[in-house]
Amino acid sequence: TVAGGAAAGPGSAELAAGFPLLLSGEWWLAVGAHHPVAAANWVFFANVDVLFWVIAQLQDSTWLIDPYWTLLPPMIGAFYWAHPAADADPLRSLVVTTLVWLWSLRLTHSYFRREEWQIGAREDWRFSSMRASIGEARWWWVSFFAAYLSQHVMLMGITLPLYFVYADPAPWHPVWDTLAAA
Incomplete structure (x- = not known):
């Protein structure tokens, strides 16, 4: 103790x-x-990196990682906000949560528009191109690193500031927080 x-x-x-x-x-x-950041990383690793990779092997497509970009930031933000160690300024928390949800909704709309309003219709062209250049014989294991582990690093990286927002009780700073939210 x-x-x-x-x-x-x-x-x-x-x-x-x-x-x-x-x-x-x-x-x-x-x-x-x-350790909320470590916990979020472990949950993401098991449920997205590994589970989605296994599903991709069964479906022969990495499409599932794309819509997760629209879901994960609000989910991680909610996790940090609800965590017992959270101690956030209410105004900063509200502004950041609103901005993350607006970003997520915009990205969701872009995803569905690109996919012609279907879910899982095709995998991202970058992964299709990698698959073609690497070959099916190696793509099954390369895809774990190229399509899942790399996405893990990027998604956790862009959501890391959320941890600091929800862990810092400092009041709204009129200059810096306003500039950050702009």
């Missing part, structure tokens, strides 16, 4: 314990409670 009796997150001794620790539900709950 730390000062005040609160439970500490997993420390170096626990992390050094090795693989059996990873199977402990208690450890995962501690990571989620004390």
Whole structure:
């Protein structure tokens, strides 16, 4: 425990314990409670990187990653906002949440317009081009890195500022926050 009796997150001794620790539900709950960015990354890795990649192998198409760009930023923002460690300024939180949802709605509209109002009609032309140049024999494993792990880094990177918005109780700064929201 730390000062005040609160439970500490997993420390170096626990992390050094090795693989059996990873199977402990208690450890995962501690990571989620004390390390929201790490928790968001692990959830994304398991549910998007790995699961969507497996689905892509079954469907022979990476289309599923494209609409996720429209869903993930608001979902990660909601996770950081609802996290027990969140301590955000209400005005900054409201402005950022609104901007993320507006961006998501615009991107969703662009996706459906590009896909002629169908979902999953085709995979992104960049991945189709990579698939053709690399060849089917290697694309199955290259796609994990090219289409999923790379998207993970980009999506988590663009949503990282949301963590700081929801973790900082500093009041709205009339110059800097207004410029950032503009």
